[in-house]
Amino acid sequence: MYRILSTQLGAHTGEPVRLAGWIHRRRLLKSVAFLILRDRAGLAQIVVAQPEQRALLEALPEETVVEVTGRVAANPDAPGGVEVVGPAIVALSEPAGPLPFELHRPELSVALPTLLDHAPVALRHLKQRKVVQLSAAAVAGFRKALDGLGFTEVHTPKLVASATESGATVFALDYFGRRAYLAQSPQFYKQMMVGVFERVYEVGPVFRAEPHDTVRHLAQFTSLDAELGFITDHRDVMAVVRAAIAGMVAEVSTVDSEVPGVPAEIPAIHFAEALELVGEALGEDLSGEPDLAPAHERWLGEWASHEFGSDLLFVTGYPMVERPFYTHPEPADPVWSNSFDLLFRGQELATGGQRLHRYGDYLAALAGQDLAPYESYLEAFRYGMPPHGGFAIGLERFVARLVGAANIRQTTLFPRDLHRLTP
């Protein structure tokens, strides 16, 4: 008899079936016992009436892995309207040890460090598991959207010879006697690949030797990166960001019904105007500020919600002075840039913009610096690159905002930070 999943029970009423999974919960009543079995699809209720089976169940603590054969019976009071009766239980693992916390409770109300220390067990909790499912769905949606737009997926080096891309702090390592660094982003590679495929994306780990202990920074996170050529300016990139987010949300909605709406056009506000609005509202003089503080982003998130009914808001035109060297200036007023951040519920979710594409512009942007570390990068521009731009979305941040997690560690599988390198 083939194993079926808990969610397939309804189609087998009256038939003998085989289930397998974890003992999610036992309810040992006087006259009867219930075994709630958890498998990858959901939960199944098994009614244990026979004394020898009950004795067996009593010796198998929660999380023991078992196989159960029995007959499916309709019961309107059972979850899903069906349960398994007359079971024969076989343990597939040794009896599980005493759990650090109860997994069958609706909420896993333990302190975050405890939860993270015991991640291999904590992730089995239905709510924790769902977060990982949402994350997988978001990635699938991202890829689906970009595949549909003619993008090609690439996998680029995570070991690089120089840490030249931006000011972010990098991890250094010994590479066969030489110094190497962990890539802080696939920025240079995705730009070079625009010269090959016009449109590329990468889903992969990026590394930041982030010395700050905050709720939104990690030493490793999953970056959803895209880059595209033959654009007019950053607004063409923003349209692709919108498509990517819509794809992510659509796929997430197959796991969870509570998803934000994605407007046909995400509202956008220029950095200068945003600064003015925020300054006025908070009674601060922000003129000349080169960036938005988290509090400012939060205010803008609420403003976008009230003003446009949107969870998403683009802030465009950040001052050139705060953006990396490859940023394209706004042609009419080069103090500002053709760049953007995307705020999701008042927090930075994505960053992107138009890049420089002329070889001469790169030489000018890097004037006074040693060009050797940029040699391969510059080669791409020397041999013809179209106007292009791109963006990066932080996967963990997206999921954190989606589920309303206060700390990004709650939505990261085995997070890495200043203090945490295990599990």
Add this chain to the structure above:
Amino acid sequence: MYRILSTQLGAHTGEPVRLAGWIHRRRLLKSVAFLILRDRAGLAQIVVAQPEQRALLEALPEETVVEVTGRVAANPDAPGGVEVVGPAIVALSEPAGPLPFELHRPELSVALPTLLDHAPVALRHLKQRKVVQLSAAAVAGFRKALDGLGFTEVHTPKLVASATESGATVFALDYFGRRAYLAQSPQFYKQMMVGVFERVYEVGPVFRAEPHDTVRHLAQFTSLDAELGFITDHRDVMAVVRAAIAGMVAEVSTVDSEVPGVPAEIPAIHFAEALELVGEALGEDLSGEPDLAPAHERWLGEWASHEFGSDLLFVTGYPMVERPFYTHPEPADPVWSNSFDLLFRGQELATGGQRLHRYGDYLAALAGQDLAPYESYLEAFRYGMPPHGGFAIGLERFVARLVGAANIRQTTLFPRDLHRLTP
């Protein structure tokens, strides 16, 4: 006028169009000039007859990025049966510099080091580009096959606290004042996640401080990893390997018509029998050998091709002594293991098998060792794990065998090895 792609020209005969891309080739004949334009979809022929446009084209070397507006005309002699006439050419980049090699030739016949040094340009060659497309298709097919089998995608840490998994040499780095290592595989994490989702996969970079300078080893490669629970033995894992490979080949066939057949059941031979066959054929005494040498794998590849008409061959039951500690022995004869390698055209492509799943078995397998580095890993087993197994496919090796590349560096985007850390 919206830009169209070269492959869409046929649908616009007689109409004005706008194309954009790279000058792939110029043919400056006496009476007329031809511009072959390359975009992400293919090539387009543009007939340049007007003197001022010709003068412009003469000043734009190959690889300059241009936009071309013109009218589509049928011409049975042109590639695809259509060409663009009466063009107006606008350069979108500066004139490209002198190329290190000609990209428009059917073959890029330059030495591998030159090709790798100039990868940002070399990858633009149609054959090089196709290799990356095949690679992307293979990954998409892998995911599609496993998604269809109820697997969940995960992204696991690449920074780990200990280098305990196997004998492979690892990269060490300073992690905020502590020692950390780059993950040589997601082995421990994918096993732990079997406890959560039963079936998981990961596509991501793995790192090996590989001190050997061979044609099939890299310091970073893309590993297609999967792990599944509730198996009977390694043969259930082999069935999923077969499904994954079939999915990869199916997707690759959308890019390239030349793909290997994947038998409904991939032939399998036990290690002991393989050793005997090879020893007899090559006149070597291989009795007691713990592993197959590359020459033995090549012979077996040819044997499978003759014997079964198959490019693929499983070798099962490798001696326990050569396999990692988490390997499940063959219950009837524990000298051998429930493991396998998959040979593709006589070279190891995938490795996998059944793992231990009982907590007690792990304690026995690790007896005498410090258990501290295994704490989280063991926790998963302590709280109930089903019989499970998994496998890993090397993406670059798959593509190398597929296109018949002698050196894995030919099928790796920006390879990393003992000597190479750029581009």
